[in-house]
Amino acid sequence: MGFTARTDDYLVPDRLLWQTLQERIANNFACMPEKMASTKIAFFDSFDWRLYNKQLLLMRRHNTYELCLLHDESPIVAQPWPSGTCPIFWWDFHDTELAQRLEKILDVRALVLCLKLSRQSQLLRILNRDEKTVLKVCLQRNVQESTADDAHSIQLLKLTAIRGYDDFLEKFKIFLKTLQLAPCTKHILENISQGRARKPGDYSSKMYLHLKPEQTAKSAVVVIYNHLHDMMKQNEVGIKADIDTEFLHDFRVAVRRTRSALTQIQLVLPRQLTQEFKVRFAALGKATSRLRDLDVFLLREKEYQAILPEALRPGLAPMFRGLIRERRREHKRLKVALESPEYETMLKEWLQAIRTLDTSSVNLECRNSDEPIANVSRQFIHKKYKQVLRVGKNLSSNSPDSDLHDLRIECKKLRYLLEFFRSLYDESEMAPLTRQLKQLQDNLGDFNDLGIQQANLKQMLDGVAPQSPNQTICAATIGGLIAVLHHRQRQLRMEFESTFAKFADRRNLALYEKLFRSPLRKRTS
Numbered sequence: 001m002g003f004t005a006r007t008d009d010y011l012v013p014d015r016l017l018w019q020t021l022q023e024r025i026a027n028n029f030a031c032m033p034e035k036m037a038s039t040k041i042a043f044f045d046s047f048d049w050r051l052y053n054k055q056l057l058l059m060r061r062h063n064t065y066e067l068c069l070l071h072d073e074s075p076i077v078a079q080p081w082p083s084g085t086c087p088i089f090w091w092d093f094h095d096t097e098l099a100q101r102l103e104k105i106l107d108v109r110a111l112v113l114c115l116k117l118s119r120q121s122q123l124l125r126i127l128n129r130d131e132k133t134v135l136k137v138c139l140q141r142n143v144q145e146s147t148a149d150d151a152h153s154i155q156l157l158k159l160t161a162i163r164g165y166d167d168f169l170e171k172f173k174i175f176l177k178t179l180q181l182a183p184c185t186k187h188i189l190e191n192i193s194q195g196r197a198r199k200p201g202d203y204s205s206k207m208y209l210h211l212k213p214e215q216t217a218k219s220a221v222v223v224i225y226n227h228l229h230d231m232m233k234q235n236e237v238g239i240k241a242d243i244d245t246e247f248l249h250d251f252r253v254a255v256r257r258t259r260s261a262l263t264q265i266q267l268v269l270p271r272q273l274t275q276e277f278k279v280r281f282a283a284l285g286k287a288t289s290r291l292r293d294l295d296v297f298l299l300r301e302k303e304y305q306a307i308l309p310e311a312l313r314p315g316l317a318p319m320f321r322g323l324i325r326e327r328r329r330e331h332k333r334l335k336v337a338l339e340s341p342e343y344e345t346m347l348k349e350w351l352q353a354i355r356t357l358d359t360s361s362v363n364l365e366c367r368n369s370d371e372p373i374a375n376v377s378r379q380f381i382h383k384k385y386k387q388v389l390r391v392g393k394n395l396s397s398n399s400p401d402s403d404l405h406d407l408r409i410e411c412k413k414l415r416y417l418l419e420f421f422r423s424l425y426d427e428s429e430m431a432p433l434t435r436q437l438k439q440l441q442d443n444l445g446d447f448n449d450l451g452i453q454q455a456n457l458k459q460m461l462d463g464v465a466p467q468s469p470n471q472t473i474c475a476a477t478i479g480g481l482i483a484v485l486h487h488r489q490r491q492l493r494m495e496f497e498s499t500f501a502k503f504a505d506r507r508n509l510a511l512y513e514k515l516f517r518s519p520l521r522k523r524t525s
Helices: 018-028 097-106 166-178 217-241 246-264 271-299 301-307 310-338 341-355 373-393 401-420 427-463 471-503 506-516
Strands: 003-012 031-033 037-045 056-061 064-069 075-080 112-127 133-144 153-162
Touching: 003 166, 018 031, 018 112, 018 133, 064 097, 075 097, 133 166, 153 166, 217 246, 217 310, 217 341, 217 373, 246 271, 246 401, 271 301, 271 310, 271 341, 271 427, 301 310, 301 471, 310 471, 373 401, 373 471, 373 506, 401 427, 401 471, 427 471, 427 506
Parallel strands: none
Antiparallel strands: 003 153, 031 112, 037 056, 037 112, 056 064, 064 075, 112 133, 133 153
């Protein structure tokens, strides 16, 4: 008989010793024990838990990496790996099935170690009268590898059903009830939390806030600003250690969202405080800009190779070597800035300002502070989407590129407002609004990125030394890239009109009016 993939896990309390449990099982069932096995296991995921969110695990055991299902660790694909080395990105697995599967999920995110443990397993085969195996019972002890004296451990009893013998499975489950063993529905990653700084799902770059319509605007912005502050702090370590480029990206997004909230959620914070921190966060964002530009360039190396004629590809190597050198310098500069007393002081003062909001008194310049957030959020979103419409409708084929940049900024502000207050509205109605806005943002964002790339390439071209040995090929390569990117940018410009028309569609705008037109707003005849 074949084994099915069905497994059931039960949590075994530490007070119940293995020997005692085995004796109780042997007293009630005919069983055959197999040799105890011991192994070291390590679990990996991205910082933002992309595998876990897909109900997957990447685990290393016996010098093999296995992509497994989360609920039972059943392997999907395995890849042998030499001991003493650790892959960091999906491409480190080279041209393998594991690499292909990880690429779709991880993209540019690095693998980070989530948990290391020692596992002892004892398999018992439950037999029927014919001495056939009718159920597999595995006693498993998992001990977290930790420098702490109180390293946490978890004991599990894992049942694997045999096709055609469900009655034995049910009988064994009834027996487990007499032992008061509780079913375990969570993986070890979720169960072993003691002494660990991180827990599965504890970070996402997306805004998952839970605001209540009746809470005051003041208390709502405290939630928003605290969330964004935490996001900045969570990404600091990854930026300093240079683990992957998304730490800086998410850090910058948190800074931009904070600046946007300061600008758009009006009359909640004192004006002087708002102006002061708008300036300080703008300076912080600017300090990270060059490193992000370099990251984007370096991530596009293969793309640039693909779009260039083969004869021009050799010119990319010296260009990217120069970018790598500059990136090292820029990363070092930003690391020093993030470790500086000035930066720490700024965040401490910002956090203190947020925490004092709850105790501050309402005055005329903060007249929205005690208003229900449901009311003021509608006003903010309605005003911004009207502004997006006005700017977009005024664009024509003759409008300068800077006008599209202005619209991109307004769309980003609208997107942030929708993210901040999404929990206040019906998700089935918010989802199509954000999806349609994202399509417009993608068009404008790609258009802007191509413009930035061209400007940076032009700067590189101006900096090519006339007497350098690679001068001719480098200049030709950069010139070729500028031409291709310019062509792509023009295509996006031609697609803008139809993309904006979808955003400004009558049904889309009717939904904006339904959700966000304030009932307090005076209607004109």
